[in-house]
Amino acid sequence: MTDDRERWNEKYSADDEFGLPDDPIPELARRVDTLPAGRALDVATGTGRNARFLAAEGYDVDAVDVSDEALDRARRAADGVDVNWIRSDIEAFEFDADAYDVITVSFFAMLDRLPDLVEALKPGGVLVYEHHLRSSDDIDIGPSSDRYRYPSNHLLHACLDLTILHYAERTRPDAEGRTQAVATLVARNSTGGAQSYPRIEE
Ligand SMILES: C[S@@+](CC[C@H](N)C(=O)[O-])C[C@H]1O[C@@H](n2cnc3c(N)ncnc32)[C@H](O)[C@@H]1O
Known part of the structure; x- marks a missing residue:
């Protein structure tokens, strides 16, 4: 058993209150109509909120997590809603090349494997990535240590080889009104000085 598997299984079993939100990350819901249809991958899916949402939207979804307990909750x-739940440590996960139209990563740091994510995207495929952000504001939720939060612009800089469709850093209330600080990125596997962009209603 890897350290992550054991640690996260304990976290999910010991703490019924380790409640991840049920709704997908807001930027995914806001943009889903503009994303290419087809296959999706949700990395470190947890209880599967992004995966379930994408499957309900008609995607053929693979969802990976290291924790058996998380995937039990996700299945329940x-x-x-049909999702291909995959129990794997992402370190050992073999990404298929040119496989996915959409890849989602939320609240899991994996920029060290960004090249694998990009390779797994089809041409024109879109990465939707959200993570905890460092902030000098009063933050109610997320990691207590800045070590587990991205500094300003870190996520943006890492993804500059993709076409950035959206990047924002902000504090916002979660579903229970608690303040969180997040960096949100939507980036496409495309190149060219003059590209086509989806029209997003503000
Ligand atoms: C904070 S939760 C986020 C879950 C989900 N993405 C969401 O936003 O609701 C982080 C998830 O990463 C998973 N995880 C941690 N280490 C992992 C690894 N090495 N490989 C795959 N998943 C991992 C945990 O089991 C946990 O479900």
């Missing part, structure tokens, strides 16, 4: 929450 799926309630008829």
